[in-house]
Amino acid sequence: MNAPVSVSPAEARLCVVEPDGAMRHTLRSELGLQFAPGDVAVANDAATLPASLHGIHVESGAPLEIRLAAWVNLADVSRFTTIAFGPGDYRTPTERRLPPPPLKAGDRLLLGPLVAHVGRASHRSRLIEITFEGDRDWIFSGLARHGQPIQYAHVAAPPALSDVWTKLAAEPIAFEPPSAGFALDWRTLALWRGRGVEFVTLTHAAGVSSTGDALLDEELPFDEPYRIPKRVAAAIRRAKSSGARVVAIGTSVVRALESAAEGLGRVRAGEGVAKGRIGRGTALTIVDAILTGIHSPGDSHFELLSAFLDDRTLGDLAAELARRAYREHEFGDFLLAPRRRGGRAAAAPHPDPLPAYAGRGDPPLARGP
Amino acid sequence: MADQIDFRALRVAVTGGTSGLGLALAQDLRARGANVAFVARTASDVARVAQATGAHGIVGDVGAKADITRVALQITGALSGLDVLINNASSLGPVPLSLLADTECEDLERALAVNLVGPFRLTKALFGALAASARERPGAVVVNISSDAAVAAYPGWGAYGASKAALRHMTAIWDEEAKDSGVRFLSIDPGDMDTALHALAVPDADPTARKRPERAAAEILAAIGAALTANALREVEALR
Numbered sequence: 001m002n003a004p005v006s007v008s009p010a011e012a013r014l015c016v017v018e019p020d021g022a023m024r025h026t027l028r029s030e031l032g033l034q035f036a037p038g039d040v041a042v043a044n045d046a047a048t049l050p051a052s053l054h055g056i057h058v059e060s061g062a063p064l065e066i067r068l069a070a071w072v073n074l075a076d077v078s079r080f081t082t083i084a085f086g087p088g089d090y091r092t093p094t095e096r097r098l099p100p101p102p103l104k105a106g107d108r109l110l111l112g113p114l115v116a117h118v119g120r121a122s123h124r125s126r127l128i129e130i131t132f133e134g135d136r137d138w139i140f141s142g143l144a145r146h147g148q149p150i151q152y153a154h155v156a157a158p159p160a161l162s163d164v165w166t167k168l169a170a171e172p173i174a175f176e177p178p179s180a181g182f183a184l185d186w187r188t189l190a191l192w193r194g195r196g197v198e199f200v201t202l203t204h205a206a207g208v209s210s211t212g213d214a215l216l217d218e219e220l221p222f223d224e225p226y227r228i229p230k231r232v233a234a235a236i237r238r239a240k241s242s243g244a245r246v247v248a249i250g251t252s253v254v255r256a257l258e259s260a261a262e263g264l265g266r267v268r269a270g271e272g273v274a275k276g277r278i279g280r281g282t283a284l285t286i287v288d289a290i291l292t293g294i295h296s297p298g299d300s301h302f303e304l305l306s307a308f309l310d311d312r313t314l315g316d317l318a319a320e321l322a323r324r325a326y327r328e329h330e331f332g333d334f335l336l337a338p339r340r341r342g343g344r345a346a347a348a349p350h351p352d353p354l355p356a357y358a359g360r361g362d363p364p365l366a367r368g369p
Numbered sequence: 370m371a372d373q374i375d376f377r378a379l380r381v382a383v384t385g386g387t388s389g390l391g392l393a394l395a396q397d398l399r400a401r402g403a404n405v406a407f408v409a410r411t412a413s414d415v416a417r418v419a420q421a422t423g424a425h426g427i428v429g430d431v432g433a434k435a436d437i438t439r440v441a442l443q444i445t446g447a448l449s450g451l452d453v454l455i456n457n458a459s460s461l462g463p464v465p466l467s468l469l470a471d472t473e474c475e476d477l478e479r480a481l482a483v484n485l486v487g488p489f490r491l492t493k494a495l496f497g498a499l500a501a502s503a504r505e506r507p508g509a510v511v512v513n514i515s516s517d518a519a520v521a522a523y524p525g526w527g528a529y530g531a532s533k534a535a536l537r538h539m540t541a542i543w544d545e546e547a548k549d550s551g552v553r554f555l556s557i558d559p560g561d562m563d564t565a566l567h568a569l570a571v572p573d574a575d576p577t578a579r580k581r582p583e584r585a586a587a588e589i590l591a592a593i594g595a596a597l598t599a600n601a602l603r604e605v606e607a608l609r
Contacts, residue, residue, distance in 0.1 A: 045497060045501045047442070047445060047497065047498075049442075050439075050442070077446070136446070136447065137419075137425050137426070137427075137443070137447055140442065140443045140447060141427070141428070141443055143442070144439035144440075144442050144443050144446075145439070160438070161438040161439060161442065162437070162494065165438065165494070165497070166497070167496070167497060168497040168500070168501070169497040169498070170445060170450055170451075170497045170498040170500075170501035170502075171445050171446075171449055171498065171501075172442050172445055172446050186546075186550070189550070190549065193549060200504065201501060201504060229504070229505050231504060231505060
């Protein structure tokens, strides 16, 4: 489960955790045959920004890399929370990257064609806020010309911007790809449509997954703005009232939907900001199952799974994924897991007992055409 | 029909937006209040038209693979999404026009790159945004600008005609494949217009005998309005 290779989605595998905790192994290309009529699959359609910018700290002349990591305000494309690194690039694991030159408020950064000013900065941390000069078009043009996708040492070759856009990619507000979306293609969506599985999207500004600073990593994920269309809220309301499932395509969708939950299995449409972590202690009230990439114990994405799966199933899963050499990270294999922890996701009209899929007839993840 | 569509709510991208039909489209769309981004190769022309129209100007070459995703990023960044894409930028192929037996392979390749592969790449890069629009609004539309040279065999128009014929057929197939996602594809032949491209092709033709690009632009916007209205009606029917 550690192979640092990119897998084309056509060849990717899919591990399915059954409601009883058993594990089944199939292919990503079979995803179109998962789920039942009435189920709602929710994906994140955010496109990914080329958020890594190399440049110069004007006051010291020192080279640095700035990674845009979070929005200060989604409506203001000039201000970002960023992670600063010294010289070097993605080939060095993030945690071993040199620190940036000392940065203080008011300092100027030349990032290709873009000029930015340091806002709040902390001496102890790589975390700084910056403000770009220029209007929206100028900033996007600068990012387009000079920015690169944030890259990690586990990827052999630097990805192009097109590599980090899922097929659903729409508005560019994410800092790293909502990578579970790589499991989807238009054929899969057509199969779902034919089977009566409803497909909807929200837009969630997925932030960075690693800062290179253990203390800072403790604060991840940063606050992430999202937008939930009315159609998504309506689809979830229908699913909950009919006993169908809500499947989140990716951790960012779990964060958005659970952040917008307002009781009785309903979500609030509109804009919001997802804060804090989802994990062992989180009582999920909307999402019944998650499709996600493969991650190792200790990784925040894996920890999010503990909101879905009990410790024993999680342990079994980690062992099974390792034994079968599932490939990790955003260009790897996929996992589909039901919510088995903490009872059924809130569906007021269906006060079913455990497990999550009780009362749904045949095992939902095992059904074929 | 077009009057039923409020262009002020539309986010539209036009390629080849600094001259001829593309410029006329950008100007007309802006006059109707649409939020417009346009793409063209020459930075000074882009800046001039952006200034004059209030549209978002993007410098890029749709015939260049490396430009496509970065152009798409600027389009969706500027407009916060996309409802209508008009693939208008075109290359004549060899100038002056030449018989196929005299046409360099590279000239044919360039015509295919700009007239066929470019629109394909850009549409693919923006398809997520268009489908996202169609999930929330009365559908999305892609217009691919065609030509009577896509249908009739005019001697001398081989590179251009072949590329436009391929684009026309790709448009028809894409329309079949994407309509369930709410994205409609239109192939529109604007007719012979008084444009720089036509002057390149037929230098001694009388420009006053040809259609003004402004009229062609208005017809294309009417077709877009009709497609969006039809989609909206389909949605309403589906809800009944």
